[in-house]
Amino acid sequence: MNILEIQNVSKTYPNGTKALNNVSLTISNGMFGLLGANGAGKSSLMRTIATLQSPSSGTILFNGVNIQNNPDALRKVLGFLPQEFGVYPKTSAVELLNHIAVMKGLLDKDKRKLQIESLLHQTNLWEHRKKHVYTYSGGMRQRFGIAQALLGDPQIIIVDEPTAGLDPEERYRFLNLLSKIGENIIVILSTHIVADIYNLCSNMAVLDHGQLVVHGSPANLVQTLEGQIWRKTISAEDLSHYREKYKVISSRLTAGETQIHVKSEVSPGNDFELVSPTLEDYYFSIVSTSEQQTMGVM
Amino acid sequence: MILSLLKFEIIYQRKFWALPVAMILFFLTGFQIGGQGFAPDMVNFNAPYQISYYTSVFTLGSVFVIMFFAINGILRDSTYRMQEIMFSTGIKKHHFFFSRFSGVYLFSLISVSMLLLGMMSGSLIVDMDPDRLAPFSTFPYFWNWLVFVMPNVFICTGFIFSVGLLTKNRMSIYASAVLIYVFYFLSSFYFDSPILAGSAPTHTDNMMLAALGDPFGISAFMEQSQYLTPLQKNEIFVSLSGHFLLNRLLWISISLAILGIAYRLFSFRTLQKKIKKTTSLNEPLIEAKSTNTAYLPLTPTVETGKAFLQSFLSQSKIGIKQLIKSLPFQVMIMLMIVIMSSEFYSTLVEGGSYSESLYPVTAILAELNTTAIFIFGVLLIIFFSGEWGWKERTENMHLILDATPASNASFFWSKVSVLIVIPLLFITLEILIAIVFQLMMDYQKFDLSRYFSLYYYQGTPLLFYLLVALFIQALSPGKYLGMGITGLVVAVFGTPLAGNLGLEHPLLRIGATPFVSFSDMSGVSNSVTGFHFLSVHWLILGLMLSLIGQHVWRRGISEGFFIHIKRIFKGWTPYRLTAVIVLVLAFITTSGMIFSKTNIETEYVSSEEVLDRWEEYEKQYKHYDEEEWLYPISIKTDLALYPEDKRYKVDATYILENKSDTTVYRALIIEKKPITHIQLERAMMIGFDSTLGIYEFQFNTPVLPGDSIDLTFSAVSEGNGLYSGNDVLENGSYIHLRDFSPYLGYSESLEIHDKTERRKRDLPKRKNEQPSDADFELMESGFGLVDFETILSVPIKQTGISVGNLQETWTEKDRNYYRYKTPYPVSPIITYHSADYETVQESYKGISLEHYFHSDHDFNNTTVMNSMKQTLDYMQNEFGPYTLDHLRIAELPSFWGFGGFAAAGTISMVEDNLYLVDERKPEAFELVAKRTIHEVAHQWWGHQLSTQSVSGGQIFVEGFAKYTEAVVMEQHYGMPSLFQLGKSANHTYFTGRSYASTSEQPLYLEQGEHYMLYGKSYIVMMALKDLIGEVTINKVLKTLVERHKNEVDATVTTPEFLTELYSLTSKEHHILISDWFKKIITYDLSVDNAFYTEVPGEGFLITITINASKFESIDGMDSLVDMNEPITIGVYTTHPSDAGKEQILSLESQYIIGGEQQITINVDRLPKYVSIDPYNTRPDLVRSDNHFELN
Secondary structure: OOEEEEEEEEEEOOOOOEEEEEEEEEEEOEEEEEEEOOOOOHHHHHHHHOOOOOOOEEEEEEOOEEOOOOHHHHHOOEEEEOOOOOOOOOOEHHHHHHHHHHHOOOOOHHHHHHHHHHHHHHOOOHHHOOOEHHHEOHHHHHHHHHHHHOOOOOOEEEEEOOOOOOOHHHHHHHHHHHHHHOOOOEEEEEOOOHHHHHHHOOEEEEEEOOEEEEEEOHHHHHHOOOOOEEEEEEOHHHHHHHHHHOOEEEEEEEOOEEEEEEEOOOOOOOOOEEOOOOHHHHHHHHHOOOOOOOEEOO | OHHHHHHHHHHHHHHOOHHHHHHHHHHHHHHHHHHOOOOOOOOOOOOHHHHHHHHHHHHHHHHHHHHHHHHHHHHHHHHOOOHHHHHHOOOOHHHHHHHHHHHHHHHHHHHHHHHHHHHHHHHHHOOOOHHHOOOOOOHHHHHHHHHHHHHHHHHHHHHHHHHHHHHOOHHHHHHHHHHHHHHHHHHHOOOOOOOOOOOOOOOHHHHHHHHHHOOOOHHHHHHHHOOOOHHHHHHOOOOOOHHHHHHHHHHHHHHHHHHHHHHHHOOHHHHHHHHHHHHOEOOOOOOOOOOOOOOOOOOOOOOHHHHHHHHHHHHHHHHHHHHHHOHHHHHHHHHHHHHHHHHHHHHHOOOOOOOOEEOOOHHHHHHHOHHHHHHHHHHHHHHHHHHHHOHHHHOOOHHHHHOOOOOHHHHHHHHHHHHHHHHHHHHHHHHHHHHHHHHHOOOOOOOHHHHHHHHHHOHHHHHHHHHHHHHHHHHOOOHHHHHHHHHHHHHHHHOOHHHHOOOOOOOOOOOOOOOOOEEOOOEEOOHHHHHHHHHHHHHHHHHHHHHHHHHOOOOOOOOOHHHHHHHHHOOOOHHHHHHHHHHHHHHHHHHHHHHHHHHHHOOOOOHHHHHHHHHHHHHHHHHHHHOOOOEEEEEEEEEEEEHHHOEEEEEEEEEEEOOOOOOEEEEEEEOOOOEEEEEEOOEEEEEEEOOOOEEEEEEEEEEOOOOEEEEEEEEEEOOOOOOOOOOOOOOOEEEEHHHHOOEEOOOHHHOOOOHHHHHHOOOOOOOOOOOOHHHHOOOOOOOOOEEEEEEEEEEOOOEEEOOOEEEEEEEEOOEEEEEEEOOOOEOOOOEEEEEOOEEEEEEEOOEEEEEEEOOOOOOOHHHHHHHHHHHHHHHHHHHOOOOOOEEEEEEEOOOOOOOEEEEOOEEEEEHHHHHOEEOOOOOOOOHHHHHHHHHHHOOOEOOOEOOOOOOOHHHHOHHHHHHHHHHHHHHHHOHHHHHHHHHHHHHHHHHHHHOOOOOOOOHHHOOOOHHHHHHHHHHHHHHHHHHHOHHHHHHHHHHHHHHHOOOOOOOOOHHHHHHHHHHHOOHHHHHHHHHHHHOOEEEEEEEEEEEEEEEOOOEEEEEEEEEEEEEEEEOOEEEEEOOEEEEEEEEEOOOHHHOOHHHEEEEEEEEEEOEEEEEEEEEOOOOOEEEEOOOOOOOEOOOHHHEEEOO
């Protein structure tokens, strides 16, 4: 069992931005989802865990080892896929994977070759393995990123927006692969797609403005809203009116009509229909309101 | 639209820190130049010439700012990924193009212009010698701004901008910048251009090419001004005419053309295509076949050593592959091949001052490209350390790689190994090209160990700077800043700039190592000791910095600069810390060793202290100047040479005589090499100044006129310290008597000469005596001939040679002893030689001709021997017998720069100026013969007819020896050799006078200036020969020889020579002879037109239009004077430079008057060339118009 303990981690950038504010979290084997708006601090947290930047204060322990003092303890078992990355020009996927594998300490040539081939198959890049990664399309490059993250025997995989740019099938395949691998190791996943987290993650956390707003199991979190989410289809011009009157947590356009979700412990009135809450509802209910307290629900 | 874009451009670039920084740097540079108070002698500090010189040279620096602004102006869209937005807006192509171009141009121009503002401020603010400052005027600055700064910045911007725009690639921009330097570099081969000064002698034939080929116009300016006299340099502005104008127009047109091409080729679409290309690989939907392959984890190794090695290798492999694949790098390698080949070619093939070729001996080839490799190596290292140090970041791949467990060390050292490829490749290419040259020139002795040593000698300085560069990049917050700092470090410590900044001590000149030169005869120069010490020392520092660099190597997201810096002090593993401590200790040790070598083994004196000492000397001892000296009449030495220790010691006994008519009471003796013991007969030492090495003696009984006394002393020369000279070498030692023989009396030559320095130290102005006829009245007796005897001992394998008859030799304790003694008094110019020589000996008319040379250097032995005989024959025939029973020639290593040196009966010749001269081509000029004739002729000119150090005195030595070259060569090698001798003399004269440090004198008052002796005196003697004939001249010379040959103290003067000349020549010639000897006369002769008509039965009638003018120079300015004198007109069937007897149709004197005139000449065969004064008997600046090709 791997345990990642994040203790009171804060990160302030030289320009004064507080990217992380006293975040504490313990993560163990399984898929862990990170939710948050752009700039909420997800990437900062993931990069801090990946030893790519050091926290301004606080400590992170991986299996009891302080990774700031001993980054290699983590790097040796890390698979990391950054949100954005580039590659050396004029270098093929096989060459690059081989290179990264060596850098990760996979020195046995035959075994390394075997793993790379298998990863190329799994990420469906086999046909393109000899092409320059520089010329890959966005989706292919993303799959390449996944392949490299899985090199070695990672005990902790950090993937930042891994499914961005993937088509639905690829996304499905990738998440499947992750969840299989994630049974015995820690996988930290950040995404915009709330449903993915609900489906895959045993645990999750929500970051907002650098602060940990909530963490827990998605199902439990969603459950706290049972019986409180109401839906209504309204006309677009009425939206502001509803916003004033009710606690509208989300609005979306479906088939040209505006559908709103309202949080209320009692029925907000006519024409509102009680729906069973989703993780999305939960997410919006906590970040769109001004309630900024941390809720720990397990 | 353009205007508003330009405005945006300005606002945008203004925010960028580079502009103010560049402005300040250029201003400070200008200020430093303007206020440094340096100019060639007699040229004002703010002379138009000086301003042009500095302005043109420092516009070289504009390339850096232009590169910077160009990268910023062109690449910012892609760097910040703005291109899609940028190019989808309504901006038209020409808007974009012109606004960006003007932005880059304007900003570069503003930056570089600050140079001139700085120069103006410097000359106004700094206190300098007012005698050397012309009244301030802005015009010269403005003019130079107009002809250099504006066009140069435009030319460079046009080129760099276009390349940048078309390639959108930073490396290509660097490459284009380097390419511009390459053009400059190649052009500067042909001129003594600064920065690469003296890299090759001047090739007049290629001047036009060079003048046009230099994009900065520096070579064209040098060409235009090369013959300006100092006074003209104060007056004359660089003029937009001739090659300079052509150069400016040519390069501006090239730049416009390139910009035009760039404008046409460049389009937004090409950019978008490029962007699209990255997305073009849209994958066809593939059936997910093997998706169910199980995930196979693979455990990483735990062996850190092996992991380091492998990740180091993998990164190096990728890096080197990328480097070698990159087009800009390939272009630079190609350029380097061109540069190195042209350096080899221009030195080996007809590259000498007499257009001689050299044998491609490895030792010659090995050092030729050291400077080029250093300069271009450092440039590339600066660029690539930035590029490569930040590669992963630039490609945005660092987050993936930095999160791997690969160690910092593997990152850092793989960068090192990528950069090392640059020097390795350069040196390997150099060696391969050199071998190709050797093969092509049919020379098969490849000295492989010497070639391999180049990796050490040329590679080490670059290795150090590349470690420093990466260390700086590891700490620097940005790559450009890092590149800038590295550039600054190299410039401040590794270039001659260090001296200007007061960094003199070897320990302060970080990374600087002495230049090591090679000789086939002697191996490496003695500077190699310093090189070993310093290269080890700096490599230790480099390793230390590397450890720090790898320790703070950036992983992941960059931290603030100060947080980053703090990491230097944190997180050291004990193992690494130990390594650093060991290195620090090693560094301290080598520092100590170097300090001890420099300051303890030898005395370390900074240049400031040297000046202090000589100031002290002058103040303390000047009063001795008025006292009479004692002069040696007999010198006995016992010199023991220990080449393996670079050491010699000498015991000497002089007999000194009071040659004056006053009594001498005191004596002042100033040592040159440390004196260990000194004793002066009948005298008591009353003072000893150990700092200056000055001994003061008081005679117990004064030395009366005619009295003589003994001086005995012992001196040692220890080859200690980092830089011992090249006089004592393991093979090929060469010592002069004057090296260790102390000054006897106060010597003015030791005083501080620099006027500003004297003013600063409140020393009185030195009397600057104008040479005049009065000089001949005041001749002081002094160093006359001496009886000389020596014992010379050398190691068993070597032969020792000195001056005199060899009396006896013996061997004792594994050393060879020689005793030489002169049969009669000789000039006190004494040399000592020792080397493992091969010998050729031949008896010729009772004289033993001996030739001592390094084995393998026998290429020209026959010529040397023949020339000795030919010269002896001519000289004995014309001027009386040779008086010694031997005549020796001995070889010296190539570290000596002179052509030859003649002591009595013993001549020194230099490896690459004689022995390695390649005369296999039949049309080659016979330089070996020329040099041999010259030195043998000195046995009369300088020895039989010796001279005092008096105005005009050197004519008897060098002037007559040059004359002998001509007459003997004409006899044996024909007219083409005269053509070459004349051409070289003319060039020597005009170049020399333009860099003269004192005002030019008429020949009979010459002060020993090189250009007078080897230029003017040759030309005048040849004119004289044409005028009065060889027989008459020889008669005059013989009279002088006979009259003076037995004098111990020479008395011959130029007035005496002229009187003899006048007495044997008709009156009508006297004016002309006076013109040549007693005035400064130059000519401008040309054949403007010529045509011939065939007269049946009588041959061809040629009508020649001649233009002639004659100038007298008074106070440095030329004025036209009347002319009516006989000048030779030649008619040839081939160019006069190649014409032997067969090709000369007519060679006769005709009276030529000033202005245009026509003359006719009859010849019997079809003429091809007409030439006025073909063999250069008149100093004539432009020689090419003297020859005319007939159609």
